[in-house]
Amino acid sequence: MATMMLASLWACVYSRFLRGWLKWALRLLTGRCELQRICGRARAGARRTSGIEHSLELSKNKVLRNAVYVGEDEVEKCVTDIMKEKKIIEQKNKEFKTNLQVCLLQISGYKQLYLDVENLRKVPYDSDNEEHEEKLIKLWNLLMPHENLKARITKQWCNIGFQGDDPKTDFRGMGLLGLVNLVYFSKHYTSEARQILSHSNHPKLGYSYAIVGINLTEMAYSLLKSGALKSHFYNAVPGLPNTEHFHQFYCYLVYEFDKFWFEEEPESIMHFNHYREKFHERVKALLLDYDIVLTLQNRREQ
Ligand SMILES: *[C@@H]1O[C@H](CO)[C@@H](O)[C@H](O)[C@H]1NC(C)=O
Numbered sequence: 001m002a003t004m005m006l007a008s009l010w011a012c013v014y015s016r017f018l019r020g021w022l023k024w025a026l027r028l029l030t031g032r033c034e035l036q037r038i039c040g041r042a043r044a045g046a047r048r049t050s051g052i053e054h055s056l057e058l059s060k061n062k063v064l065r066n067a068v069y070v071g072e073d074e075v076e077k078c079v080t081d082i083m084k085e086k087k088i089i090e091q092k093n094k095e096f097k098t099n100l101q102v103c104l105l106q107i108s109g110y111k112q113l114y115l116d117v118e119n120l121r122k123v124p125y126d127s128d129n130e131e132h133e134e135k136l137i138k139l140w141n142l143l144m145p146h147e148n149l150k151a152r153i154t155k156q157w158c159n160i161g162f163q164g165d166d167p168k169t170d171f172r173g174m175g176l177l178g179l180v181n182l183v184y185f186s187k188h189y190t191s192e193a194r195q196i197l198s199h200s201n202h203p204k205l206g207y208s209y210a211i212v213g214i215n216l217t218e219m220a221y222s223l224l225k226s227g228a229l230k231s232h233f234y235n236a237v238p239g240l241p242n243t244e245h246f247h248q249f250y251c252y253l254v255y256e257f258d259k260f261w262f263e264e265e266p267e268s269i270m271h272f273n274h275y276r277e278k279f280h281e282r283v284k285a286l287l288l289d290y291d292i293v294l295t296l297q298n299r300r301e302q
Pocket residue numbers: 172173174214215218272273276
C-alpha cells in the first residue's frame with residue numbers, strides 16, 4: 001500500500017515537474033527535442049509510434065497534444081506545424097519529418113480503424129437486406145460445400161454452430177461485424193475453417209462453432225477499442241490499417257482459440273466463460289510486448 005502511494009506520488013511529481021525539466025535539460029544537451037530523440041533511438045513500429053504518441057499526449061504544447069487527434073488528411077500539415085513549434089529545420093531533418101509523418105498516420109489510422117469497425121458492429125443483421133442474406137448463405141456454402149441448405153429457415157444451421165433455425169438472432173451485440181468476420185475466415189482460410197468446424201463437433205470437447213466465432217469477434221472488438229491492439233497494428237501495418245487487417249487479427253484469434261480449447265480440454269462447454277477469460281488474458285499478455293505481431297500465417301510457419 002505504502003509503495004503504491006509512493007509510486008503514484010512519484011508519477012505525479014515526475015509528470016508535473018521533473019518531466020518538463022528533464023526534457024529541457026536533454027534538449028540543451030543533445031540539441032534535439034524529445035520527438036527527435038524517440039525517432040532516433042526507436043526503430044519503426046510500435047516502439048517508435050507508441051513513444052511518439054505518449055510524448056505527444058503528455059505535451060504542454062497544444063499543437064503537439066492535438067496531433068494525436070488529427071485525421072489522415074491533416075497529417076502532413078500537422079507535421080509541418082509541429083516542426084515549426086519545435087523550431088526544427090525541415091531541410092536538415094528530412095528523415096525525422098518522414099518518420100514523424102508515418103507515426104501520425106499510424107496513430108490516426110488506428111483511431112479510424114476503430115470507427116470503421118464500430119460502424120460495421122452497429123449494423124444489426126437484417127434478414128430483409130439482400131446483402132446480409134447473401135453473406136449468410138455464402139458462409140454456409142464455404143463451410144458445407146457438400147450439403148445444400150434445404151430452406152432459409154432450417155435446423156441445418158445448427159450444424160455450423162448457430163443456436164436455432166434462424167441465425168439472425170445470434171449476432172446480437174456484434175451485428176454485421178460478427179458475420180463479416182465469420183465469412184472472412186471461411187473465405188481466406190477455408191481449410192482451417194472446415195477443420196475447426198469439424199473439431200467443434202467433437203463428442204466431448206465440442207462447442208458451437210458460429211456462436212464461439214461471434215464471441216471471438218467481441219474479443220477482437222474490445223481489444224481494438226481498449227487500445228490493446230496498438231502495438232500489433234503499429235508493427236504489422238507500416239501505414240494506415242484497414243478493416244481487412246482487423247479481420248486478419250480475428251482469424252488469428254479463432255485459430256488460436258481452437259488450439260487452446262483442445263489443449264486445455266475443458267470439462268464441458270459450461271466452462272466456456274472460464275476458458276474464454278483465460279485465453280483473453282493470454283492474448284492481452286502477448287500484446288504488451290512492443291515487438292508483437294499476431295498473425296495466423298506467422299504461427300503456421302513456425
Ligand atoms: C461472449 O462470452 C462471454 C462469456 O461467456 C459473455 O459474457 C459475452 O456476452 C459473450 N459475447 C457475445 C457477443 O456473445
